[in-house]
Amino acid sequence: MGVGASSVGAAEGCGRGWGPRHTSLGDMPESCVAAVLLYLDPAEICQVACLNRAFRGAASADCIWAAKLPANHRYLAALAAAADDDDCSCGCDGVAAEGSCSTVAIKKELYARLCRPTPFDGGTKEFWIEKKGGFCMSISSKAMSITGRNDRRYWSDLSTEESRFHSVAYLRQIWWLEVDGEIDFCFPAGSYSLFFRLHLGRPRTRRARRRGGSDNDIHGWDIRPARFRLSTSDHQQHTTASEAHARLASPGRWVLYHVGDFAVSSPDEVTELRFSMMQIDCTHTKGGLCVDSVCIYPKRHGGYEEDCVFCQKIL
Known part of the structure; x- marks a missing residue:
């Protein structure tokens, strides 16, 4: 017991x-x-x-x-620190010191910082890391060379909340359309896709979108194909020509037009990118086009998504 x-x-x-x-x-x-x-x-x-x-x-x-973190995170962190110093209001005068806003010692904090957009080149370009991994970049139309850009008869700058740069180039009417851009950057190793972010018609406010209405300025895109080009300093080249009515369509929507893909093998070497969009058939005019930016995203296996995460937020 x-x-x-x-x-x-x-x-x-x-x-x-x-x-x-x-x-x-x-x-x-x-x-x-x-x-x-x-x-x-x-x-x-x-x-x-x-x-x-x-x-x-x-x-x-x-x-x-x-x-x-990307293999070249020190390069990216230096750009982020420079951007933070420009916006710093803590009185440190941009001097990096232990514990200051310019220095991030903990890798987790550094990753979180790189997930936030970092502007550079006078705020005309931004880069960031996706929270699930992957390097991204956006290049404003202000950083591109556009034929006739300074002539108000052809182009105008429109302010809009639908752009991450808060401004787009709007084409009223032109005979010769040519948009060229370039960037020299140390991209993390990987495969990337480059897109033009375009919109047929003027960007509207939410109230205007609810009311509906037509864009009388949209014309000329169903006659000849638009041509997109991409080249790199290591001789990667892509040229895309497609029927304009099939590509430059969907008035009233922001659309990502795929230009081409490129690969980066060495993150410590500068990759020179050149890209362009043109429709240079002078037999007719074209107009009613918004040029917002060029977007660079990690290459998606199994196809491309028409809208990126940022686009889905504003559509």
Whole structure:
């Protein structure tokens, strides 16, 4: 009887926490958790960090986020620091010091900073890292050479919230359309797709879109094909010619027109990109076109999405 009572007491004691404790997920060493987190993308890492203290500690480890950062993150961080110094209001006068707004020592904080858009070249260009990984860039129409741009008979600058640069180039009417751009940049290694972001018709406010209406300025895009070109300093070239009525369509919508793809193998070398859009058949005029920007995104396997994440937010 004494033995039985002792056994029951021991069992009850275990239930009250007096005896041996069962191991749980929180008992895993942070080093083991970190080894698992290396296989997750940044968004998933942030989700599992809410499980317990072990996962939260491992999710902040430098070794985890160093593996997620681009190989040339120091180059990108220097551009981000310069942009932050230009906007700094802390009185540091742009001098980098330990703990100042110009210095980010923790890799997780650095990754979070690079996920925010970084303007450069006078605010006419921006780059950022997708939260799930992947380098992106946007180049404003203000950074491009546009034939007849300074002649108000042909082009005008329109302010709009539908552009991340808050301004687009609007074509009233012209015989010879040519838009050229270039950029020299140390892109992280990978494969990329380049798009022109265009809109047939004037950009409207939300109220105007609800009312509807026609764009009388839209004309000339169903006669001849528009031609897009892309070339790089290492001789990658793409030329896309398509029927204008099939490509420059969907009035009232922002559309990404795929120009071509390019690959970067060395992130420490400057890649020179040249891109253009033209319709130079002078037998007719064309007009009613908004040129917003050129977008560079990681190449999507299995096809291309017509609208990027930013476009989906504003359409």
